[in-house]
Amino acid sequence: MPSTPAPAGAAPDVHARTLRCAIIGTGAVAHLHARAVAQHPRAALVAVTDLDRTRAEAFAAEHGGHVHDTLEALLAAERPDVVLVCTPPGAHRAQTLAAFAAGAHVVVEKPPAPSLDELDEMRAAAAAAGRRLAVVFQQRTGTAAAHVKRLLAAGALGRPLLAVCETLWFRGDDYFAVPWRGRWETEGGGTTLGHGIHQIDLLAYLLGDWASVEGRLWRLDRETQTEDASTATVTFAGGAVAQVVTSAVSPRQVSAIRIDTQKATVTVDHLYGHGHDDWKITPAPGFESEAEGWALPADEERSDHAPLLRDVFDALLADAPLPPTAADPARSFEIVAAIYASAAAGGAPVTPADLAAHPTHRGGFASPVTDMRPAP
Numbered sequence: 001m002p003s004t005p006a007p008a009g010a011a012p013d014v015h016a017r018t019l020r021c022a023i024i025g026t027g028a029v030a031h032l033h034a035r036a037v038a039q040h041p042r043a044a045l046v047a048v049t050d051l052d053r054t055r056a057e058a059f060a061a062e063h064g065g066h067v068h069d070t071l072e073a074l075l076a077a078e079r080p081d082v083v084l085v086c087t088p089p090g091a092h093r094a095q096t097l098a099a100f101a102a103g104a105h106v107v108v109e110k111p112p113a114p115s116l117d118e119l120d121e122m123r124a125a126a127a128a129a130g131r132r133l134a135v136v137f138q139q140r141t142g143t144a145a146a147h148v149k150r151l152l153a154a155g156a157l158g159r160p161l162l163a164v165c166e167t168l169w170f171r172g173d174d175y176f177a178v179p180w181r182g183r184w185e186t187e188g189g190g191t192t193l194g195h196g197i198h199q200i201d202l203l204a205y206l207l208g209d210w211a212s213v214e215g216r217l218w219r220l221d222r223e224t225q226t227e228d229a230s231t232a233t234v235t236f237a238g239g240a241v242a243q244v245v246t247s248a249v250s251p252r253q254v255s256a257i258r259i260d261t262q263k264a265t266v267t268v269d270h271l272y273g274h275g276h277d278d279w280k281i282t283p284a285p286g287f288e289s290e291a292e293g294w295a296l297p298a299d300e301e302r303s304d305h306a307p308l309l310r311d312v313f314d315a316l317l318a319d320a321p322l323p324p325t326a327a328d329p330a331r332s333f334e335i336v337a338a339i340y341a342s343a344a345a346g347g348a349p350v351t352p353a354d355l356a357a358h359p360t361h362r363g364g365f366a367s368p369v370t371d372m373r374p375a376p
C-alpha cells in the first residue's frame with residue numbers, strides 16, 4: 001500500500017516501521033545486543049549466524065531469529081536493515097563490507113577493526129553505500145557521562161589539566177586460551193586494544209582531540225603474543241596531560257578516570273558500567289559555592305549497550321545523524337594505535353600527523369613487547 005507523504009517540515013515518524021536486525025557471532029557480547037534489540041519497541045531480531053551452528057541455534061532459541069549457516073546466506077534471505085557485528089575483530093571488516101553491500105546499516109563491536117586501514121575502509125564503504133557505521137563504545141553512554149561532558153564543554157569546571165585513566169583488569173590463562181585472543185593476527189592487539197580502549201574512549205569523549213602519545217607495551221605474566229599491560233602518556237589538544245595504564249594482570253579490578261580541572265576533580269570508578277554513584281565532582285578550594293550547579297541530574301540512566309543501541313536505532317529510524325555516543329569511532333582507536341606505534345619506536349612521541357603517515361602502523365599494530373618475566 002503506498003504510504004502518504006509526510007507534510008513538508010513534519011518530523012519523521014520514528015514509529016512508522018520496525019528495524020529488522022541480524023546478529024553475526026553469537027558469543028558472549030551478542031547476548032547484550034539481543035537484549036537491547038528486544039528492549040527497543042521498533043527493532044526485532046530476525047536472524048543470526050555463527051561459525052558454530054550449535055551455538056547459533058541455542059542463541060536463537062533464547063532470543064529468536066532464523067539461523068543461517070553463513071553471513072552471505074543470511075543477507076540474501078533476510079535483507080536485514082541493521083547488522084550487529086559481534087565477532088572477533090579480525091572478522092569485522094569483511095562482514096561489515098558485506099552488510100553494506102547488501103544495503104544494511106552496521107553496528108560493530110569494539111575494537112572496530114584490527115587496524116586503522118581497515119577502519120578507514122569500513123567508513124568509506126558506509127559512505128559509498130549511504131549507510132551508517134556505528135561502533136559500540138558503550139562507556140560513553142549514561143546520564144552522568146553526558147552531564148560531565150556538558151560541564152567540561154561549557155567550561156563550567158575550568159580547563160582540564162591532568163588526567164589518570166586506569167583499566168586494571170584480571171584475565172587468567174583460561175581467558176587467553178580462546179584461540180583468537182592474545183594474538184596479533186586475530187585480535188589485532190592485546191589488553192590495550194581489547195580492554196583499555198573502553199576507558200580511553202571515555203577519556204577522549206570527555207577531553208576531545210589528542211595531540212601526542214608516548215607508550216610502552218609490557219608482558220608481565222601471561223603467555224600471550226600481545227601485551228598484558230601498557231603504560232602511556234597522552235596529551236590533548238586542549239592542554240591536558242593524561243597517564244593511561246592498562247592491565248590484564250590486576251587482581252583488584254577497576255576501570256577509573258580522574259580529571260583534575262582548574263575548579264574541580266572529576267572521578268568515575270567502576271568496572272564494566274557506571275551509574276551516578278560511581279561519579280564524584282570535588283570542588284577545588286574557593287569553588288565550593290559553584291559545586292551546587294554541577295550536581296548530577298535527578299533522572300539516572302546507567303551506561304550500557306541498551307541506551308547506545310536505542311539511540312542508534314532511533315537515529316536510523318529518523319534518518320538522523322548517529323548520536324555522539326556512537327559517532328567518531330576513530331579518535332580513541334587512534335590513541336590506542338598511537339600507543340602501539342610509540343612502543344614500536346621505543347616510546348618516542350607519536351602525533352596524529354605521524355600516525356596519518358605511518359609507514360606500517362596503519363596496517364596493523366604488531367609491536368615489540370618488553371618481557372619482564374624472569375628467565376625460566
Ligand SMILES: NC(=O)c1ccc[n+]([C@@H]2O[C@H](COP(=O)([O-])OP(=O)(O)OC[C@H]3O[C@@H](n4cnc5c(N)ncnc54)[C@H](O)[C@@H]3O)[C@@H](O)[C@H]2O)c1
Pocket residue numbers: 024025026027028029030049050051052055086087088089091109110111136138178194
Ligand atoms: N562492548 C563490550 O563491552 C564488549 C564486551 C565483550 C566483547 N566485546 C567485543 O565483542 C566482540 C566479540 O567478543 P566476544 O567476547 O563476544 O567473543 P566470543 O568468542 O564469546 O564470541 C564470538 C563469536 O563469534 C563467532 N565467530 C567467529 N568468527 C566468525 C565468523 N567469521 N563468522 C561468524 N561467526 C564467527 C564465534 O564462533 C563466537 O561464537 C569482540 O570484538 C570483543 O572485543 C565487547
